[in-house]
Amino acid sequence: MALLEVDDLSVTFARRGQRTVHAVDGVSFSVDAGEVVGLVGESGCGKSVTSLAIMGLLPKQPGLRVGGKAVFDGTDLLQLDDRSRRDIRGRDVAMIFQDPLSSLNPVIPIGLQVTEVLARHRGMRGEAATREAADLLDRVGIPDPRRRLKEYPHQLSGGMRQRALIAMAVACQPRLLIADEPTTALDVTIQAQILELLKDLVRDSGTALVMITHDLGVVAGMCETINVLYAGRVVETATRRPLFRQPRHPYTEGLLGSVPRLDAGRGERLNPIPGSVRDVLPWPDGCAFAPRCTRRVDACVGEPPELVLTHDARSYRCVNPVPVPGLTPEADTRATAPTTAEPGAVPAQAEPADPPAVPGFGPAPREEETP
Amino acid sequence: MSDNDILVEVRDLKVHFPIRRGVLFDRTVGHVKAVDGVDLSIPRGKTYGLVGESGCGKSTLGRALLQLNPPTSGEVKFDGVELTTLPAGKLRTMRRRMQMIFQDPMSSLDPRQNVESILTEGLQTHGIGANRDDRRRIIGETLDAVGLPRWALSRYPHEFSGGQRQRIGIARALVLGPELIVADEPVSALDVSIQAQVVNLLDELQDSLGLTYLVIAHDLAVVRHISDVVGVMYLGALVEEAPSDRLYTEPLHPYTRALMSAVPVPDPDVEDRRERILLAGDLPSPANPPSGCRFHTRCPWAQPTRCADERPELRSIGASRVACHWAEQIAAGELRPHEVTAKITRPEGEGEEPGVVSAPSEPGSYV
Numbered sequence: 001m002a003l004l005e006v007d008d009l010s011v012t013f014a015r016r017g018q019r020t021v022h023a024v025d026g027v028s029f030s031v032d033a034g035e036v037v038g039l040v041g042e043s044g045c046g047k048s049v050t051s052l053a054i055m056g057l058l059p060k061q062p063g064l065r066v067g068g069k070a071v072f073d074g075t076d077l078l079q080l081d082d083r084s085r086r087d088i089r090g091r092d093v094a095m096i097f098q099d100p101l102s103s104l105n106p107v108i109p110i111g112l113q114v115t116e117v118l119a120r121h122r123g124m125r126g127e128a129a130t131r132e133a134a135d136l137l138d139r140v141g142i143p144d145p146r147r148r149l150k151e152y153p154h155q156l157s158g159g160m161r162q163r164a165l166i167a168m169a170v171a172c173q174p175r176l177l178i179a180d181e182p183t184t185a186l187d188v189t190i191q192a193q194i195l196e197l198l199k200d201l202v203r204d205s206g207t208a209l210v211m212i213t214h215d216l217g218v219v220a221g222m223c224e225t226i227n228v229l230y231a232g233r234v235v236e237t238a239t240r241r242p243l244f245r246q247p248r249h250p251y252t253e254g255l256l257g258s259v260p261r262l263d264a265g266r267g268e269r270l271n272p273i274p275g276s277v278r279d280v281l282p283w284p285d286g287c288a289f290a291p292r293c294t295r296r297v298d299a300c301v302g303e304p305p306e307l308v309l310t311h312d313a314r315s316y317r318c319v320n321p322v323p324v325p326g327l328t329p330e331a332d333t334r335a336t337a338p339t340t341a342e343p344g345a346v347p348a349q350a351e352p353a354d355p356p357a358v359p360g361f362g363p364a365p366r367e368e369e370t371p
Numbered sequence: 372m373s374d375n376d377i378l379v380e381v382r383d384l385k386v387h388f389p390i391r392r393g394v395l396f397d398r399t400v401g402h403v404k405a406v407d408g409v410d411l412s413i414p415r416g417k418t419y420g421l422v423g424e425s426g427c428g429k430s431t432l433g434r435a436l437l438q439l440n441p442p443t444s445g446e447v448k449f450d451g452v453e454l455t456t457l458p459a460g461k462l463r464t465m466r467r468r469m470q471m472i473f474q475d476p477m478s479s480l481d482p483r484q485n486v487e488s489i490l491t492e493g494l495q496t497h498g499i500g501a502n503r504d505d506r507r508r509i510i511g512e513t514l515d516a517v518g519l520p521r522w523a524l525s526r527y528p529h530e531f532s533g534g535q536r537q538r539i540g541i542a543r544a545l546v547l548g549p550e551l552i553v554a555d556e557p558v559s560a561l562d563v564s565i566q567a568q569v570v571n572l573l574d575e576l577q578d579s580l581g582l583t584y585l586v587i588a589h590d591l592a593v594v595r596h597i598s599d600v601v602g603v604m605y606l607g608a609l610v611e612e613a614p615s616d617r618l619y620t621e622p623l624h625p626y627t628r629a630l631m632s633a634v635p636v637p638d639p640d641v642e643d644r645r646e647r648i649l650l651a652g653d654l655p656s657p658a659n660p661p662s663g664c665r666f667h668t669r670c671p672w673a674q675p676t677r678c679a680d681e682r683p684e685l686r687s688i689g690a691s692r693v694a695c696h697w698a699e700q701i702a703a704g705e706l707r708p709h710e711v712t713a714k715i716t717r718p719e720g721e722g723e724e725p726g727v728v729s730a731p732s733e734p735g736s737y738v
Contacts, residue, residue: 042564187589187654188424188591188634189629191633196649217634218635220637220642221643240639258564258566258567260593262595262634263619263636263641269574270570270571271567272564272571273567276534278532
């Protein structure tokens with residue numbers, strides 16, 4: 001049983017007189033204890049809304065509908081009332097936001113903001129709380145933590161603020177940490193520091209980490225399993241190496257082709273994805289990526305593509321996937337999952353691979369991970 | 372690089388911003404040395420990339436080059452004409468030949484002007500085109516060049532996507548037929564798939580129009596991709612300048628090495644193999660830069676002699692120019708990196724003020 005099992009999560013925003021927006025449209029993924037899972041996609045693909053929905057942080061407004069399930073350790077987070085959700089949030093599940101300046105309270109010293117978590121969930125008071133807070137700041141690499149505790153967020157640099165936020169998030173040793181673009185607002189050298197810090201925290205405490213980012217480079221260095229999102233749905237799920245080496249969904253391939261690489265030469269043309277994120281087809285009418293896709297076939301339009309599960313523990317949502325040399329698509333396919341999941345249907349997440357039953361093929365290549 | 376066809380030449384450029392205190396007596400208590408002695412030259416038809424972290428002065432340098440921020444001292448020669456002493460009227464006519472592309476296409480386009488009006492304004496100011504039809508023709512050709520449809524003319528900026536807006540910004544710069552384009556973070560506000568489109572467009576325009584670019588960006592991969600020569604800035608000064616391939620394969624300055632090792636590469640194999648040089652601490656405040664080599668407070672190779680008290684000059688090593696006393700020894704492996712503990716450097720006097728903090732604007736914070 002996975003630590004977090006998100007099943008067919010959907011978030012819609014409806015406003016009178018306007019088109020209903022399906023920000024998240026049936027997203028499913030799972031996170032095991034101690035695992036680092038990435039949600040990757042461009043702006044508007046629903047990656048942040050997914051995390052906010054799981055945390056129950058979406059603003060309560062008429063027209064907001066959250067459907068599906070997000071089961072954390074046996075309890076469905078989406079069904080909890082506010083009080084019990086507050087008990088879990090910060091203690092078992094914590095979140096790190098993108099912009100550290102706007103997620104810290106500017107008129108309260110750092111120390112008070114860190115001890116608030118300790119007081120709420122661990123019942124610590126006074127000197128004990130201050131000592132623990134200083135310890136936490138020290139752990140995330142803030143020099144001179146005693147003095148920092150008395151300072152206000154504006155007196156800290158961007159990297160320090162993000163460290164303070166991480167200190168608050170790990171204060172209760174949560175079992176699941178959701179980091180929403182934790183390094184986007186930071187410089188590369190500071191980003192490297194923060195990523196290293198997150199890696200250490202995950203390694204030392206066995207915390208599961210969900211990394212939400214648009215940066216494929218960050219994903220390549222951090223995540224074991226990667227979910228690529230497009231227009232509110234997971235279009236491809238794979239482990240790290242197979243995803244980068246042999247992307248199956250044309251969108252994943254397009255993303256990888258459009259990133260300039262530091263280790264590539266000058267003058268190599270990039271292969272951008274034509275069109276823009278705005279050119280989407282609504283999912284019920286077919287594949288949302290079809291208007292921009294170079295591998296489009298007639299079958300793409302009409303009905304949404306089914307999720308294809310393959311033997312090597314991956315899945316993609318495409319009728320004409322990028323071919324893998326030496327493997328015919330039919331031979332590779334293990335099962336398909338219907339797009340609209342009925343209760344009790346196959347979860348839209350690839351299960352651990354069993355060796356293919358097709359003669360002539362060896363066991364599916366598995367990724368060896370060194371801890 | 373041939374010396375005979377240099378379009379832009381910058382000599383010892385300095386831009387200092389005064390820090391003022393007090394309400395009644397507006398006294399200057401210090402200077403933020405945003406750009407502090409930069410020499411560089413850009414050959415015609417080439418791309419010069421400028422990288423560095425936020426607060427290193429790269430944007431200020433770009434703006435000072437176009438005289439948008441008056442330089443405190445130093446020389447800027449554009450095609451042999453000294454710009455810093457040029458009278459305002461003459462400078463205005465020179466501006467036709469050097470244009471700028473801004474980072475955020477939403478805030479650099481007037482939301483109440485349609486595309487035609489945005490593009491005509493510059494033409495009228497500089498008196499290009501005999502009449503309306505002539506100007507229409509020029510604008511139409513520019514739209515084709517940047518890949519925008521003709522119907523865009525009557526639309527307003529909010530009707531376009533981010534990538535298209537950036538194309539409008541590029542069209543606005545191109546319509547005057549400039550020779551030099553200063554692009555300040557041209558793609559960092561765009562989505563990954565759109566970034567590639569704009570990068571390719573800039574490349575194509577350079578090929579077809581023979582443009583010279585100064586590209587300022589914090590994303591090393593983008594800069595390396597489009598630049599012939601890359602300059603790395605740290606705290607207001609160039610620390611290294613090299614042909615872009617060489618900068619990646621043989622970084623000489625410790626800061627460049629750290630920067631290169633920090634950039635994530637979308638390839639798990641590279642990510643697993645690489646050794647990260649983690650820099651301790653943050654960028655020191657440019658109001659109170661460290662003595663000697665500006666980088667010595669964070670440098671893993673810093674030596675007890677020279678680094679703290681002697682400011683290194685940019686000197687040539689092979690095809691690169693590097694400002695480090697120990698570059699050869701580091702390259703040869705004679706010096707080993709050591710632990711650096713993070714220190715907080717603050718301006719003298721009281722604690723940091725929000726306006727004085729080293730990095731007020733962070734790249735990517737709008738994403």
